[in-house]
Amino acid sequence: MIPALLELRGIQKIFPGCIANDDIDLTIAPGEIHALLGENGAGKSTLVKMIYGVLRPDQGEILWRGKSVQIDNPASARALGIGMVFQHFSLFESMTTLENVALALPAQNLDLLRAQLEKTANEYGLKLHPDRYVYDLSMGERQRIEIVRCLLQDPKLIILDEPTSVLTPQESDVLFETLRKLVSEGRSILYISHKLEEVRALCGQATILRGGKRVDNCVPAEETAQSLAEKMIGRRVEPLQNREASILKQKRLIVSNLSKRSDELHGTDIQDVTFTVHAGEILGIAGIAGNGQTELMAALTGETGPPQSGSIEIETQDVTAMTPMDRRQLGAVFVPEERIGQAAVSNLSLVQNSFLTAGKRMGFVSAGIIDWSAVGAYTGHILDRFDVRATGQNALASSLSGGNLQKFIVGREILQAPQLIVVSQPTWGVDAGAAAAIHEQIQELVANGAGALVISQDLDEIFSLCDRIAVISQGRLSTPRPAAEITTEAVGLLMGASNHASGDVLANA
Amino acid sequence: MPLEMSLLTLEARATPSVSAAWLSPLLALTLTAITGAAIFLIMGKSPGIALYIYFVEPLTSWSGLSEVLVKAGPLILIGVGLSIGFRAGIWNIGAEGQFIAGALLGSAPAIFFYESVNPLILPLMMLLGILGGMGWAAIPAILKARFNANEILVSLMLVYVAELLLIHLVQGPWRNPQGWGFPGTRMFPDAALLPVFFAGYRIHLGTIIAIVVPLLVWFALAKTQFGFQIQVFGSAPLAARHAGIGEKRMIWVTLMIGGGLAGLAGVIEASSTIGQLVPKISPGYGFTAIIVAFLGRLHPVGALLAGIAIAVTYIGGEGAQISAGLPKAVTGLFQGIILFYLLAFDLLTRYRLTRITISKNAT
Structure with missing residues (x-):
């Protein structure tokens, strides 16, 4: 019998206040794409960091080709033949x-490296231009640099952390071909994801973590996305109800020919x-991160x-020159992408954080003095209605x-009506x-007559939630x-559109 | 060949304790006393007696207490103003300059109407003192708000401009014609001096103001929208921006409060204990108040207590010069040691020291 490429036995890692990994076993065979599944906080990152030598396990054993090894740091992981492509x-x-690739490798002749880079890139179908600057590249192209950089060190095991979260559906398909080619050469891949359909299509084995423990080991192709999700979450998942859209004539938000330079x-x-966002509709804006969503x-x-x-x-009032507070006074609320530091302040209590955006609109201030007891009642209402698990209103964000x-x-935001x-x-x-609770609330x-604009990178979310869909790419919508009337493929094409031709692709799709 | 190195490194603590944040000033003061004892020993003085003169004797008599409170006044006023700015992350280091600017503008009525008996001259002086400090702080405010110039550098450099302006005025245009050529203005008329309350003690109206202001600021920070905005702006600028708290407004407001209170302290100092403008109207109050602000945990009531504690070292220092023959520099030394220990304790409340081993594979 061929020994497993990598075997983890009884791995445990404890951080102050939580057991991140508890008695975890994991076996990866040569030439296998092995999925590591789990929700955020299930312990995937911690486990991977131990394999890659960033952290050391408190207990347990790591076997590489049947021999017990100690991986002190990423350099010794690479020396064994373990490579990693990080999500960030x-x-x-x-x-x-080329310069970015050179930086990661021992010093060598740049012309030689260029030839090597082009050869590796062509071999695996990874289109790359050695002399282009990274700021000019799409997320997919940046990821290819990381993959090539990893491949130049000839790894036997490649760890990929959520690789498709930054890709269009088309780019993902290209990546999958590359991955299948890699395993056909006998390399193994540890594939971290929570996109269940792609795990089912791609991976031969899956290890599922929940709350720091290994809860199951299965063959993804023999499962449904629904059953995998339930193993991950530990309970039944109700699919999102389809909603009868009743788009009204009334216009809640009108944006016309908006151009703004990034800071x-x-x-x-x-x-x-x-x-335009009408009353009674959810308009979705899809797009890959970094295409102007933050600026919009x-x-x-x-x-x-x-x-x-x-x-x-x-609400048909021109707000172009208005401050955020005045816009809120007109009945608009906003949930930005960054939770900590933008939507909420980490070292303030939930009560204080309620006041942050609701204070003026909900009338919690009179003559400059804050009515903290009213804010407290409002906060209690939020915690009840939205089932927020916290130690109380005075818990820090x-x-x-x-x-x-x-x-x-x-x-x-929603309780501000x-x-x-x-x-x-x-x-x-x-x-x-x-996620289901948040979708329902929106x-x-x-349904009660508000308008919603949802900006998301998650196509499943966009398609299940939104009545109309637009795509943002390189700052154009x-x-x-x-x-x-549109398909995932058409949206994917627009997401990757580098030379933008407004809605033409959709019109022809 | 693997190379092993062992290093000390700082690791953030998961939850910095709140009680430790208030304990560190007390520990800092204790360790300062111990370090002070060692220094006195080296200097050949009895540590017990020297420490007693420094830290205890000022508090053992009514006149000593009165002197401590009078000395604490400007430290408290400036320290409270700086606390507000520091909470918002606006680093006004030039309170000394704003103090002098307040003293200059605020003293102008007393110098030009040196025979005035009008009781309104005093409120006018206080108002001009506040405006003088604000005006001086407006320079870093406008440069930061318009051009994002670093307020630390601008406000600090303006201290020296203010000092030179003061020296120029008291030696030139504003010099007392009957002063036998000594640098200094005319003595202020009685109407321009802050009233004292107890015969034989120097506690004056300004001292009372310095005790009331921190309480008002405490209320404002805890209860008003303005206090909340300062806190948000200081701890999460992006959240402040998202919630519509204007950055420029915060820069202006905090610098105006800091400058205004420093200016008020300046004119109070001129119109109380000194009674005229002299080249050296401040023994570095504006800089020492930075220690007061941090020792008081950027809390207004904390600044009140810290101002009194630091004032003790000033008064104790004067006593030590007279009765123990210790150099004046020891006062500055103590203040420096306090800040040093305080910052060290603050670091250790938020981080812990850990030893890590780095092994480097030579390739």
Whole structure:
């Protein structure tokens, strides 16, 4: 019998206050794509960090080709033949592809390396230009640099952390071909994801973690997405109810020819964006991260000042030059992408965080004095209605898990009974139960006549939640189309569109 | 060949304890006393007696207590103003300059109307003192709000401008014509001096103001929307922006409060204990108040207590010069040691020291 490439036995890792990994076994055979599944906080990252030598296990044994090994640091992991592609890329934006690859390897001749890079890239179908600067590259291209960089060290085991979270569906298909080629050469892949359909299509084995423990080991192809989700979450999942859209004539948000420069170096400028959100509808904006979503959100809230050109109307009032507070007074609420530090302040209590955006609109201030007992009652209402698990109203925002904090933030905004809600990445990193609750609340608000704009990278979310869909790519927005009339493929093409031709692709799709 | 290195490193604590945050000033003061004892020993003085003169004797008599409170006044006023700015992350280091600017503008009525008996001259002086400090702080405010210039550097450099302006005025245009050529303005008329309350003691109206202001600021920070905005702006600027708390407004408001209170302290100092403008109207109050703000945990009531504690070292220092023959520099030394220990304890409440081993594979 061929020994397993990598075997973990009884791995345990304890952090102050939590057992991140408890008695975990994992076996990866040569030439296998092995999925590591689990919700946020299930212990996937901790486990992977121990395999890659970033952390050391407190207990348990790691066997590499049948021999017990100790992996002290990433360098010794690489020396064994373990490579890793992180979810967050470690690339220097102001350097070229070739320079970034060279930095990660021992010093060598650049011309030689260029030849090597091109050869490896061609062999695995990874299109790359050695001399292009990274800031100019799409997320998919950046990921290819990371993969090539990893492959140049000839790894036997490649760890991929949520590789498709930054890719269009088409780019994902290209990646899967590359991965299948790699395993056909006898390499193994440890594939971390929570996209269950792609795990079913791609992976031969799956290990499922929940709450730091290994709960199951299965062959994904023999399961359904539903059954995998239930193993991950530990209970039944109700699919999202389809909602009868009753789009009204009334316009909640009108954005016309909006152009705004990004505040960030290498950020994406918003160019000539036009759309309308009606009462009773959810408009979805799909797109890969970094295509202007953050800038669009900031332009809508007004927090980065007035745009260079174009106009924004909330409840048919021109708000282009208004402050965030005045826009909220008109009935708009916002849930930004960053929870800690933007939507909420980590070292403030939940009561204080309620006041942050609800204070003025809900009338908690008179003559400059805050009525904290009224804010407390409001906060209690949020915690009850939205099932926020916290030790109480005075718990610090930083003490809540990601999903609970997001429920709190969404609750804080929805309970203000807005006419318009703008939400960015509503369920990113949120567990399935909380995600369903957040979706339901947005739907209920809209059913009562509000308008909603949902900006999300998650196509499943966009398609299940939204009545009309537009795609943002390089700061430009396609013409919104009814969800029933477009396909995932068409949206994917628009997401990857580098030379934008407005809604044409959709029109022809 | 693997190379093993052992290093000390700082690791963030999961939950910094709240009680430790208030314990660290007390520990810092205790360790300062111990270090002080060692220094006195090296200097050949009896540590017991020297420490007694420094830290206890000022508090053993009514006149000593009165002197401590009078000395604490400007430290408290400036320290409270700085606390507000520091909470918001606006680092006004130039309170000394704003103190002098307040003293200059606030003293102008007393110098130009040196025979005035009008009781309104005093409120006018206080108002001008506040405006003088605000005006001086407006320079870093406008440069930061418009051009994002670093307020630490701008406000600090303006201290020296203010000092030179003061020296120029008291030696030139504002010099007392009957002063035998000594640098200094005319003595202020009685109407321009802050009233004292107890015969034989120097406690004056300004001392009372310095005790009331921290209480008002405490209320404002805890109960008002403005206090909340300062807290949010200081701990999460992006959240502040998202919630519509304007950055420029916070820069202006915090610098105006800090500058205004420093200016008020300046004119109070000129119109009480000194009674005129002299080249050296401040023994570094504006800088020492930075220690007061941090020792008081950026809390207004904390600044009140810290101001009194630091004032004890000033008064004790004067006593030590007279009765124990210790150099004046020891006072500054003590203040420096307090800040040093305080910052060290603050670091250790938020981080712990751990030893890590790095092994480096030579390739």
